[in-house]
Amino acid sequence: VPPTFEQLLGDVKALADSGLYPEASKYAAELLASPDRTPAESRRLYAELARVIFLHEEGNAVHGKGNCERIIINTNMSLGEGESFDAATHRMRALAFEWLQRPASALAEYQQAVEKGIADRWEISKRILEIRRATEGISAKELHAVFDEFLAGQGVSQELQFWAALEKVDLFGREGDHATTERFLSANAARFRDSAFAGQFDYLQALAWYHLGRKEDAERLLRSVRDRLSWAEPTYICAGWLLGRILQEQESPQFALSFYEDVLDKAPPGPYRTAAILGRAETLAALERFDESVESYLEAIQKTMDRPYGSVIDVQQIRESATAWYRDLASRGRLAEAVPYLREAARLVPPADTERQASYAEWQADLAMKLGESLLADEQGTDAATGQGAKAKEYLQEAGREYLRLARLASLNEARSSRAIWRAADAFDRAGDLRQAAAVLDRFVADRPTSNRVPEALRRLGQMYQAVGDYDRAIERYQESLAQFSGTPAAVSSIVPLADCLTEKGDLETAEQALLRLVAHKSDESLRSVMPEAREYREALFRLGDLYIRTKKYEEAIARFQEALDRYPNDPRSSRAMFMLAESHRVSADRLYSDYLDPKNVPHKDRLRATYIERLKKARQLYDGLIERFRLREASSLGELERTYIKLSHFYRADVVHDLARVSDPSDLMPFIDSLELYDRAAWLYQEDPMAMSAYIQMINCYIRLGKIDKARMTLQRARWALKGVPDESFDKYSPDEDRQYWTAYLDWLEKTPTFSLALAGSD
Known part of the structure; x- marks a missing residue:
């Protein structure tokens, strides 16, 4: 005989009652899938399936959203037309809505359960109040009225009456209404002292004293309560938490921590355990055990969110506590330690x-x-x-x-x-x-x-795009600033970096025009207020000098670098400017000499000769000045670039003195005599540098011009010995074509040249 539906349904219930929830759920689903199932039978199966899922979830610390939703869906499917849920189903649905964090729906279900005569209506009423307090906010007057209902209600358990009394004492204390607290305790003393809750009444008295500020009295009474009670009793746990709180407020974090740890060791999951976790977090912070403290804050947050109703603490209190530690640590300069406290507070x-x-x-x-x-x-x-x-x-x-x-x-x-x-x-x-x-x-x-920040924003945008090498966009932003906000500090500050970008793009002419807007602006321009004292003027002047060197406009470079040195002698770039000014004089002198030799310039030869001599003498003066400037500084303070300037100055000043001979009277041998001494000094100072070879070659030429053939021969030999002393790695800094073999071959060739060989033969 096939089993009846009642037998099949009974099998599902038996599996569920045995804790075999997955099996029960699967079996119910199979029965629902049967084509022979009547609508009434299906509704009963949906109701049972909801119960099976509920029983499974009720035992979980963390609830699955899908299962909670299925409880609601299956209970909905269990109703026929005109039917309604019974009180127990309303309670089941209320818990499912709680787990789904839908408090409004949970409240509605709980209220329906009460109206339909749920057996534990006072427990449900307590839950309704806890949810309302957490989500709606209830006035103190209404709270007192509800607590009074619990104290006066028929069939209210002693535990719930104590809970209501505890809440009233705590509420009076938070309101600062200590006189009413004492009257309330006096009126209710008989209710508790002559019962199994006598120890709990002492806890209420201690709580009242705590709020009144009589913390030492409260501490003594709480210790007495704990001595009289078993650790398994709820009031033992409450007293331990409050003792921790009192000691914490008395700035005894180590002792407070011991009570919180005791609560955590003995208390089951519940509001006071969660409150003790927060207390542990705060005392650990006071003991500067910050990593452990933050872990405890995280645990307190999780516990409070898992059980948001009926807790001694709420997320707002945790947030305020963590925020207070952030402020305390930040005020003491403990910024890194303050970070996790602020982060956790912020997410609440x-x-x-x-x-x-x-x-x-x-x-x-x-x-x-x-x-x-x-x-x-x-x-x-x-x-x-x-x-x-x-x-x-x-x-x-x-x-x-x-x-x-x-x-x-x-x-x-x-x-x-x-x-x-x-x-x-x-x-x-x-x-x-x-x-x-x-x-x-x-x-x-x-x-x-x-x-009004836009001009500065455009300037900064230009800088940022310039820094990442996006010169087109940088130029666009700088030019936008100049076009729309010309004359503003931001626009003025955009000109030099704009010129730098244009230079990087190879648009040197436009870069020059941009810089000239600062140092040679017209009287009617908005930039006329930029004076030489301005940083932008100074930057533009140095940049122009560099730009003119790059474009080989040495006369203009001379003018700009000279102005820069005159105006800003103490600028960190003055040494470089001095060197570049010397270079401009030296290189421009070479150009003048070419013009001097050009037959077309015969009418101007005297002027060209005089200017040529003037440029070379000025270059000599500048090289001398640069060498002296660096001589006065500690060698250890010189950078690589400064050392290069010194070296080149030694060699180039000898060159400019030697080059005076080009336009001197042939009988005037002083350029050779003077440059010989300078070349000799440069070769000696930099004997391990391949540049010394060039100095030796020039010294040989000078000796030949002076008719000192023996000296020329000796210098040639000095060059050979000096070449052996130049380290191999020194040649790496120069052209690979001018290595040791190159100079050896060059010296050999020089010795064999007709001029040199005849001079040496004549001396023999």
Whole structure:
């Protein structure tokens, strides 16, 4: 005989009652799939399936969203037309809605359960109150009225009456109504003292004294309560938590921690256990065990979110506690330790509370910015890399993200939002994330074209694009700033970097014109207020000198470098400017000599000769001055480039003295005598440098011109010996064609040249 439906349904219930929930669920689903199932039978199976899933979820600490939704769906499917749920089903649905974090729906189901005569109506009423307190906010007057109902109600258990009394005492204490507390305790003393809850009444008295500020009295009474009670009793746990609280407020964190740890060791999951976890987090922070403290905060947050109703603490209290530790640590300069506290506090701010969200975003951004900049400063202040640069970048990028979030949250406050975007760009810029910083500023310019920050934004955009080598976009932004905001400090500051970008692009003529706007501006231009004292004027002057060197406009370079030295003798670049000015005189003299030899310039030969001599003498003077300037400094303070300037000055000053012979009377041998001494000194100072070979060649020529053949021969031999002393690696700095073999062959050739060989033969 086939089993009846009642037997089949009984089998499902038996499996569920045995804890075989997956099997029961699967069997119920198979029965539902049968084509012979009647609508009434299906509804009963849906109801049982909901019960099976509920029993499974009721035993879980973490509830599956899908299962909770199936409880609701299956109970809905279990109703026929005109039917309604019984009280127990309403309670089951209420819990499912709680697990789904839908408190309004849970409240409605609980209220239906009470109205339909649920057996434990007072427990359900307590739950309704806990949910309302957590989600709606109830006035103290209404709370007292509800608690009074529990104290006076028929059939209310002693445990629930004590809970109501405990809540009233705590509420009176928070209100500061201590006189009413004492009257309430006196009126209810008989209710508890003559019962199994006598110890609990002493706890109420201790709680009242705690709120009154009689903490030492409360501590003594609480210790007495714990001595009289078993650790398994709930009041033993409450007393342990409150003792921890009192000792914590008396700044005895180590003793407070011992009580919190005792509570955690003995208490089952519940409100006081969660409160003790928070107490542990706070006392660990006071003991500067920050990593453990943060872990406890995370645990307290998770427990409170898992059980948001009926708790001694709520997420707002946790947020305020973590925020207080952030402020305390930040005020003491413990920025890194403050970070996790602020992060955890920030994520507890309700999403709808945009003003508080904005405040926390700003605090997080400011803290991350300070940390990042501090780490960057530490990194830059050490000779060796400390590895803090990567961490600094992380903090600065976090700051940028939080400032952008602040800008969105404060969108109705234009000034605050604009400042936040600006700070975001600063943060990304400091992090070296120039593309992101540029994207932020580009959006700023597009969204706020009338802001007084736009000129500076355009200048910074130009700098950022320039830094990443995007010269076209950099030029576009600099030119936009100059076109729209000419004369503003930001536009003036854009001119030199604009010229740099144009130079990189090879547009040297436009670069020159840009720089001339600063140092040779017309009287009617908006830049006429830029005086030589301005940084931009100074930068433009040095840049023009370099530009003229690059374009071989040496006369213009002489003028600009001379002006730069006259105006800014103490500028860090003055040594380089001095060298380049000497170079401009030397190279331009070579050009003048070419003009001097040109037959077309015969009418101007005297002027050309005089200018040629003047340029060479000025170059000599500048090289001498540069050598003397560096001689007065400690050798260890000289950089590689400065050492190069000194070396070249020694060789080039000998060259310019030697070149005076080109236009001197043939009988005037002083250029050879003077340059011979200078070449000899240069060769001696830099005997391990291949450049010394050129000096030796010039010395040989000078001796031949002076008729000192023996000296020429000796110098040739000196050159050969000197060549042997030049290290191989020294040749790597020069053209690969001028290696040791090259100079050896050159000296051999020189010795065999007719002029040199005849002179040597004649001397024999």
